[in-house]
Amino acid sequence: MEMLYQRDAYGQTLLELGRQNKDIVVLDADLSSSTRTSLFAKEFPERFFNFGVAEQNMMSTAAGLASCGKVVFVSTFAVFATGRAWDQVRNSVAYNDFNIKIVATHAGITVGPDGASHQALEDIALMRVIPNMNIIVPSDAPQTREAVLAAAKSSGPFYIRLGRPKVPTIENKGAFKLGKAQVLTAGNDIAIFACGVMVFEALTAAKNLLGQGIKAAVVNMHTIHPLDTETIIQVASRTRGIVVCEEHTVVGGLASSIQEVVAEKAPVKVLCLGIKNRFGQSGEPSELLKAYNLTSSDIEKAVFSLCPR
């Protein structure tokens, strides 16, 4: 199984974009080697600006650049991009509806040993409440590339959420289309909606469940906004229950997004696997996924509780 860094895919794609489009400008806040914007910086030093440890200034500077026609990619860790600079994202970036693409790395519990202060578990929620903001959570490295290309092509502000560790590549999921969820496995018993690294866990669970006679539809919800309500309703209305998985708080992220739709349009029981009113902690990513009940076997357990054998 191919294991790749999403941020490597980001750095490479940004470099390609930089070669094609002279209006692309990249900003970072002292984390360019971690976020991989350093690749762009090396080839296009005149279009790269490092702002040191000052994310608020970086975000509003992006607005000034965008007002002059630049397509601005802004990178740092997710916890700083969305938390530290939230007001700047709201007022300088989104309210102006500027062409600014915030690509944040080190999101979620899989940050690992750095612990709670660096594990953004609420970033999707923070971005989702802001009008105009498009949100993408790619499931793996190849999808990261597609998401970055899509964001560069579309106008307006984007938040793209990437992780720190290498993640398995999911084969045969088809081409990425902004706002169009990917139904990866067919199944009418149960639906599993997931984003980011949890898509792989969901697929593993679905494979095991099939052996138990349960057919689960796995849906890769790579785009949180605009939300593919059509697919959610379609899948929800033909299954007996839904499990939502995300390495993010269950408040305000993918789980909330799904529940808001099905409660109104296709009522069905929804179980949420995510972080529940807790901060993260140090540990290896795999240990943390276990400790926070975010593994494929946790998904299987949730499915069994909805769909008894």
Added chain:
Amino acid sequence: MDARIKELEEKAKEIRRLIIQMLAKAGSGHPGGSLSATDLITVLFFSVLRHKPKDPTWPNRDRFHMSKGHCCPLWYAVLAQTGYFPIEKLWTLRQLGSVLQGHPDRRTAGVDVASGSLGQGLSVGLGMSLAARIDKRDYRVYVLLGDGETQEGNVWEAAMASSHYRCDNLCAILDYNGFQIDGKTKDIMELEPVVAKWQAFGWHTLEIDGHNISQILAAYQEAASVEGKPSIIIAHTTKGKGVSFMENVVDFHGRAPTKEEAEKALKELE
């Protein structure tokens, strides 16, 4: 020269009258800081800025950004008077559906970036300055800062970055009227030593009387000649300048004049 100064003084008086009329009609808004910065911004728009009001997105235009967005009545007045939109629009300030929002918004011709949440505007100006460098354009960028606003940490992040990147096309204007909503800046949160702070951050500083037209003109000229670092014009001003009963009265930071007060003020500004 004297005739030019006299003309700008008259313009500033007109702008002050429009601010009073606009705010009285709207019934809410911020007169104090609009009046304190009127001379600085009138001189900028009528005598310094390279712009084409009929072509507000002209790429080579000098940029102006009002970081202290609550003083937008001043911005709207100079935009209308220089021809960005008809004067009549001013009477829609703060009304539902108006292009003149309570704080600056991109729906207004001449406003490139919204403001209102304090502390972000110097960063916006820095971005515009860097864009000029990338595009090899020679426009200049002017950012109006409030004095209370410089209590925001974001301002100092931007100050550090602007000198790091040697943005000599960037000129900040500090409307140092000494008041903020809760009282005098020296009582709420002392700003001094202001000049030393900006110098320590690597800026070229100019200290002037912000109501003296010839000093203002000279300051803009000097700032444009500085190489290798950004400039800040630290302008000592009077909050509510031009209307006797508003001057240095903290109540008029964020309260519009009543009909009677407006009439009285307009008489003083004849």
